[in-house]
Amino acid sequence: MTDTDENKNAALDLTTKNLAVFPVHASGEKVKCPAVTGSWKSHSTSDPCEAALLWEQSPNAAPAIDCGKSGLVVIDVDVRPGKDGREGWEKLAAQHGGLADTPLVSTPSGGNHVYFRQRGGMEPPGCGTGSLPPSIDAKGAGGYVVGCGAVTAAGRYELIGGSLDRIAELPEWLYDMLRPADEVRQMQVRAELDAPREIEAAAAWLASDAPPAIQGLGGDNQTFKIAAELVRDRALTPETALDLMLEHYNPRCEPPWLPADLHKKVHSAVGSARGDIGSKTAEGMFGGVVAVPRPASITPVPKKSRGLQVQRLSEIETEAVDWLWPNHFARGMLNLIAGEPKIGKSQLLMHVSSVITRGGTWPSGETCSKGGVLCVQAEDAVKQTVRPRFIAAGGDPELFAVLNTTKPEDGDERALRLSHDLGDVESWLEANPEFRTVIFDPLTAYLGNADSHKDAEVRAVLTPLAAMAERLGVTVIAVHHLNKGGHGGGASGRLAGSAAFLQVARTVHMVVRDPDEPVNRRIFQVHRANLGKPTPGRSFHLEETTVPARGGITAEISRLVWGQEKTVDLDEALDTTRPKRESQVDKAMTWLRDRLAAGPVESGELELDAKGNGISRAALRRAKDELKVVTMKDRGKAFGAWYWSLPSADKLFGPVTLPEEKRLQ
Template structure:
């Protein structure tokens, strides 16, 4: 029999658990402090999970927990979570026995571990999955809780544009196409722009709220030395920054600067292993994560293959866009869709870069344009490099950490849009050596390795 949840009982449960009524000291884990009666993006799932755990600890079943969470979601979550997602939280917690470690963990800190249910069956029946609507930070362009990509050549305004978006989100100013935007926090991870002379002035020029924006680019290592943030190793720090301001938007600019030194950006498996935790963090917090890349020098016209590094990068993103120069107007820039796995492509938007009163670059949006991503890439580029130069750059980065089997070179070249004919020319230009690896006592070559000159200059071209 379902237990009816009265307002008095809900209030008692709320005061018993930490989720709805208690603040959180700096550095303390667990559900975050609400702002007034509002539960902001980035802490809604955690807060409702904590309430569900507290109710389950007191013996409430799924229906009662679901009813209470739905009421709390509508009353306090800003904006409310999808009802299917809220019911999913109730179902996940209610599957555990009252007093179990999983329930205690959910009540204590809103742990999402309770959403993973271990059974003896293989896979998940879709009948057990609650359908959810995709949440959007910017409809048709930047989904909440997912990865998005912005590609483009240096100097065309990618960073100015993403800072403009952060300003709009932080102050609730509305988005470039006129759609509304609820005020929320933003995290900017920038490896190329100065905080005092570039990022803060641009944010001010765009009307942003600096109280809601956290800059996170460097951390201290074990010896007290400053180093760049590393993805995926420093995911907990990014999560703390999201929690600090209730961030709905995270910008990583450029992605390659923050990838771990252990990650080869041209290897699909490396890239996916690095980006999976970032995608998981986006899903957990509900924040939209936008990563910025420079274009490669292949000169190809297919925008999907033009971003730097492995094709796995844009493969991991749910939305991809490109910033390019308007071929008919050198003063205009265009933000055009490249891919979207979650909705129909949004129209391309034009913008210009102006100087604000404080001397900073300010973005002025000029409305829709019929130019596509392909149109932007078909336009002549002032810094267009030859395919051979692109292949040399590709090989130098691929082999930087040591010899690579020929088969892996072929696969990586295909992903990077570099033909093997051009790769072989680049190999000759760079002096890359082919090293035969043979098994002792056999005649055949076990594998051929490609390696940069100087790696083993004192070694023979055959290794046993």
């Protein structure tokens, strides 16, 4: 295996551990420098497909790990001529009772990289030495290290201890050593905590004068400074500071923080803020309460209720599931439709919308109650694709609305972000009660800055969306993509991103190719619906049609046509690692090619032989079309038999055009 192959494989292996990687030069003057255009932070990714594309563009590069995005702090124990940090590191670890089992990587210089997870609820350390011994430094937020398994001109970065599947959390003593020395001292409380006048002043400051966090312009650091001023200078408890920032500060940020992330910022500020508590309050400046020692690191334990909603089961009445389409789409819940690209998910969504808006009939026979559909979509042109497909499906355009973009006050027009704009969506739905279905195509386009591969971030977006659906009784139907597979896990393992998509949605459907007719026919089938009874899948295909367009012309478009009930093994259909079984059409093509190899055969005889070999007339017809079989009549006989032959056969009969009534049906 070449170094190029080893580095690419190492990069992909690191992504399977949810570590974000990007290419760095493996040799030359720029060795270990980013091998990407622009900021390396914008290229780092934990998605194996995206990583593979990066290495297609830089095949000779070695993988580096983005420590901040990966949630890592890596201790770099350096070895250079006259400098050796290994002894100092060993003594340091021994003084604190040793280290937990965590990955240890040898570097080409003879040094080590020691991997740790960032401490939960604390501000992630950056890069630096802090109070560490000489020749030892840390790579944290904003830094990177050459990854485990990489090969450079200097040598190999090899895992010699621990496992990347079990990375220990950064010890508290080591976290403290990475902070500047003047941050670790005891602080003094110089004012009353949560004084009403300070709360009022802080709210006004956050709403107007506090600098907002802007992505790409130091937003992380800016938010941390704001939180630190609230809990330090203004003598507010973490709980009060968080409430005020969520209400008055977060709406001004671009983009707004997820509540869980803002919670971490506030409590990190408690542990890392410098200075005395309340130093900028009136009491703190002019002599207020007696100074009381208070440690800089405070365990974030809430002192008061944060609005927990608790009910006894005896207070809750049982309700039956309210189905929009029985055993398929549930009202008041999140429902997913997943499938590979270009397989018909969006077409299916337009057909479902048309049934809803006209109060039509589902293919299983039930009548759908009529209602409006709010469409939030990002992949198709509305005028050229969305509207024509919807009209071709027979929908009522008066009950179909498209949400294109949003334009906040004093802001630029932008795409919808559920983490910020869900309240506006709910307000619109409340003002338009006839609209009781919302569709997203695809759902991942509206997650905002949430990482679609991280459970906590995905849940932080989807849980409020599901809660809104339940409050309003709205059916939410969303398109979701599949990954490229190859890692096992069956159909569930093919869902792209975090497992939270599968877990939060109440029903999950798959659109797959019909194994018997993979070219043109698809199967729509329930994959997960723990609230409904088992339901067979159903085939469909797309047919070409036209709809009226502006200027008196027609627009060509396709529409969905349902077929028969048909259930397939979804795990098998979506397993990219196992060979696909031969379809009925493939079988028919092989048989027909062999049967016609010796020359033309009478059509009636072919049909009988095909039936005897277990080949249906439909499969035979498809095979005939795929092989471009020539149809011919016995020359000179008015009522002669019709024959089939392969395109190259014209020995005995002259090719003629088969009349429509004589075509194989």
